[in-house]
Amino acid sequence: MNDNQTLADKVFAELTTAIVRGELRPGTKLSEQTLVERYGGSRAPMREAIQKLEARHLVVRIPHAGARVVSLSLAELRDIYEVRLELESMACRLAALRMSDDEIQELYGLLQEHEASIAAEQGQAYYQKAGDLDFHYRIIKGSQNHRLHQMLCGELYHIVRMYRYQTSTSAKRPLQALQEHQRIVEAISARDAELAELLMRRHIQASLTNLENRLAEEEGHS
Amino acid sequence: MNDNQTLADKVFAELTTAIVRGELRPGTKLSEQTLVERYGGSRAPMREAIQKLEARHLVVRIPHAGARVVSLSLAELRDIYEVRLELESMACRLAALRMSDDEIQELYGLLQEHEASIAAEQGQAYYQKAGDLDFHYRIIKGSQNHRLHQMLCGELYHIVRMYRYQTSTSAKRPLQALQEHQRIVEAISARDAELAELLMRRHIQASLTNLENRLAEEEGHS
DNA sequence: CCCTCGATGATTGTATACAATCTTAGTCTT
DNA sequence: AAGACTAAGATTGTATACAATCATCGAGGG
Numbered sequence: 275m276n277d278n279q280t281l282a283d284k285v286f287a288e289l290t291t292a293i294v295r296g297e298l299r300p301g302t303k304l305s306e307q308t309l310v311e312r313y314g315g316s317r318a319p320m321r322e323a324i325q326k327l328e329a330r331h332l333v334v335r336i337p338h339a340g341a342r343v344v345s346l347s348l349a350e351l352r353d354i355y356e357v358r359l360e361l362e363s364m365a366c367r368l369a370a371l372r373m374s375d376d377e378i379q380e381l382y383g384l385l386q387e388h389e390a391s392i393a394a395e396q397g398q399a400y401y402q403k404a405g406d407l408d409f410h411y412r413i414i415k416g417s418q419n420h421r422l423h424q425m426l427c428g429e430l431y432h433i434v435r436m437y438r439y440q441t442s443t444s445a446k447r448p449l450q451a452l453q454e455h456q457r458i459v460e461a462i463s464a465r466d467a468e469l470a471e472l473l474m475r476r477h478i479q480a481s482l483t484n485l486e487n488r489l490a491e492e493e494g495h496s
Numbered sequence: 497m498n499d500n501q502t503l504a505d506k507v508f509a510e511l512t513t514a515i516v517r518g519e520l521r522p523g524t525k526l527s528e529q530t531l532v533e534r535y536g537g538s539r540a541p542m543r544e545a546i547q548k549l550e551a552r553h554l555v556v557r558i559p560h561a562g563a564r565v566v567s568l569s570l571a572e573l574r575d576i577y578e579v580r581l582e583l584e585s586m587a588c589r590l591a592a593l594r595m596s597d598d599e600i601q602e603l604y605g606l607l608q609e610h611e612a613s614i615a616a617e618q619g620q621a622y623y624q625k626a627g628d629l630d631f632h633y634r635i636i637k638g639s640q641n642h643r644l645h646q647m648l649c650g651e652l653y654h655i656v657r658m659y660r661y662q663t664s665t666s667a668k669r670p671l672q673a674l675q676e677h678q679r680i681v682e683a684i685s686a687r688d689a690e691l692a693e694l695l696m697r698r699h700i701q702a703s704l705t706n707l708e709n710r711l712a713e714e715e716g717h718s
Numbered sequence: 719c720c721c722t723c724g725a726t727g728a729t730t731g732t733a734t735a736c737a738a739t740c741t742t743a744g745t746c747t748t
Numbered sequence: 749a750a751g752a753c754t755a756a757g758a759t760t761g762t763a764t765a766c767a768a769t770c771a772t773c774g775a776g777g778g
Contacts, residue, residue, distance in 0.1 A: 280559055280731065305759065316733045318540075321760090325544065329551030337502055338739050338760055353643040356590075357583070364582045421575040425647070502761065527729065538763045543730090560730055560769050721778080731768070738761070746753080 282322035285313050289323060293332050293343055294432050300345035304333060330429060344433075348489045351437055355482045358430050359475065361422060362410065366458065366474035369416035370467040377416055381459045384409060385452070392448050409455055413462075413474070451477075504544035507535050511545060515554050515565055516654050522567035526555060552651060566655075570711045573659055577704045580652045581697065583644060584636065588680065588696035591638035592689040599638055603681045606631060607674070614670050631677055635684075635696070673699075 289309075292298045304327075309320040324341045327333040335341040346354075373381075388405050414426050454477045461470035511531075514520045526549075531542040546563045549555040557563040568576070595603075610627050636648050676699045683692035 282731080283559075307759075317760090318732055318734095321544075322547065322731090325547050325551075329547075337505075339741085340759065350642065353641045356641055357586075357644050357647065360582060360586045361579070364579075368578075419575045419578055420572065422579050425579065504761080529729075539730090540762055540764095544761090561771085562729065719778105721776105723774105723776080725772105725774090727770105727772080729768105729770075731766105733766075734764085736761105736763075738759105740757105740759075742755100742757080744754085744756100746751105748749105748751085 280319065281313075281315050282319040282326070285309065285315075285320060285323035286326040288313065289327055290330075290332060290432065293327070294435050296436070298343050300343050300436075302343045304341045304343065306340075330432060332432060346433070346437060348485065348492055351433075352482070352485050352489055354430060354433055355485055358426065358434060359478050359482055361426055361430070362414065362478055363471045363475040365414045365417040365419070365422055365426065366462070367467045367471035368419055368422075369413045370462040370465055370470040372418045373416035373462060377412070378459070378463050381409075381412060381462070384412070385456055385459060388452055388455070392452060406451065413458070416462075502541065503535075503537050504541040504548070507531065507537075507541060507545035508548040510535065511549055512552075512554060512654065515549070516657050518658070520565050522565050522658075524565045526563045526565065528562075552654060554654060568655070568659060570707065570714055573655075574704070574707050574711055576652060576655055577707055580648065580656060581700050581704055583648055583652070584632065584700055585693045585697040587636045587639040587641070587644055587648065588684070589689045589693035590641055590644075591635045592684040592687055592692040594640045595638035595684060599634070600681070600685050603631075603634060603684070606634070607678055607681060610674055610677070614674060628673065635680075638684075 289298070289304070298304075304324060306317045306320045306324070309323070310317055313320070324333060324335065328335045328341065332344055333341045334344050384405075388409075391405070411427065414423050417423065454473065458470060458473045458477065461473055511520070511526070520526075526546060528539045528542045528546070531545070532539055535542070546555060546557065550557045550563065554566055555563040556566050606627075610631075613627070633649065636645050639645065676695065680692060680695045680699065683695055
């Protein structure tokens with residue numbers, strides 16, 4: 275099981291999760307020698323892993339000076355959230371047009387699971403994590419636009435996870451999110467593309483406005 | 497002048513232009529050995545250049561099997577155009593909100609140049625190329641969203657150029673494009689973000705519908 | 719005749735060695 | 749004391765050598 279993928283790929287995967295989980299803090303230097311000592315092998319695969327990380331914007335590489343874990347300013351983060359908002363709203367619109375009826379039924383099933391886990395009051399933490407991600411992921415996939423899927427899940431996803439600001443950790447947020455999800459699925463089911471896009475846009479907007487408030491606050495302080 | 501950037505970067509730049517210009521046809525195999533013979537140096541920098549190309553989706557790399565110049569199906573191309581349509585419309589909306597008055601004045605200046613070159617009937621070919629690109633580039637930059645700029649100009653731009661289908665090479669197309677550009681700048685100048693977005697969307701839509709027609713036609717034939 | 723299998727050659731993945739560049743610490747000058 | 753220069757160390761970029769994997773082609777069997 276360790277043979278099909280190359281060493282560079284494995285190190286890349288390890289580093290990716292480490293960075294996204296926050297185990298490697300933004301700004302941490304990743305010298306090739308250090309990686310050799312940590313993961314074994316020689317410099318060549320480590321170098322390749324670093325380059326893969328750079329391709330996904332998880333590290334910043336400066337010629338002759340090495341690579342560091344990406345450290346985003348609030349302004350850069352706002353840029354990313356803006357793009358994500360637009361692309362995911364777009365995905366939702368396309369999903370309303372292109373998802374198969376079966377896929378829509380699966381979405382309903384997912385919502386019922388979430389509803390049950392919230393009612394049992396055991397899934398609040400869960401719902402804000404894996405459950406929410408699963409919902410968004412299925413809609414993105416439902417857009418049937420592979421490049422869009424790639425951009426959202428491959429390029430933006432990691433960064434968004436890395437710098438996840440809880441918009442409001444109030445206890446009733448999971449319920450509200452669920453209701454928003456339900457309306458989105460209803461719009462998709464009705465093949466109402468524009469409504470689906472609008473609802474998704476509103477659903478995500480909270481994170482962006484939160485970020486913009488922090489940004490304004492920061493600029494006020496300086 | 498050849499020292500500041502690494503050999504890998506130089507080879508990457510060479511290959512990029514070669515691919516975008518069509519000198520390297522889609523599907524062409526890029527073996528590391530071949531690149532060594534063509535550009536000199538050793539395999540390590542060639543390998544790195546190939547990886548950079550992969551990061552921009554200009555080549556596809558299969559483990560243990562090498563890299564080939566990306567070859568897109570019409571469906572994949574449609575996906576890309578869809579995303580580009582959405583992102584560039586978004587950029588235009590943001591530009592209407594964020595461009596400085598000076599930048600808007602420069603846009604007007606650009607339009608006047610274009611108008612003059614079209615009136616002189618010497619710039620038709622030019623206008624469909626550099627002039628058009630310059631206009632779009634300035635608006636993207638005007639969005640003041642660096643990541644958006646990166647995605648449009650860094651990731652999608654090359655592909656779009658590579659597979660550029662002329663939507664209609666009729667003689668009066670340049671004039672129509674100019675008029676559409678003028679309306680877009682007017683909307684931006686009036687800070688009417690939604691109108692600016694709509695106009696840009698329509699302006700680009702032609703390419704996408706053209707592509708969708710070809711796609712439908714192709715599916716009909718099979 | 720077609721398919722499967724295996725060996726050879728070519729290509730990629732990895733390891734190691736060397737060269738070029740940057741960083742850091744220390745010294746000297748102003 | 750502050751700043752600039754220099755030299756040593758460390759790190760990255762490049763070159764070369766070896767190992768692992770894949771593709772091609774031919775032989776053998778069904």
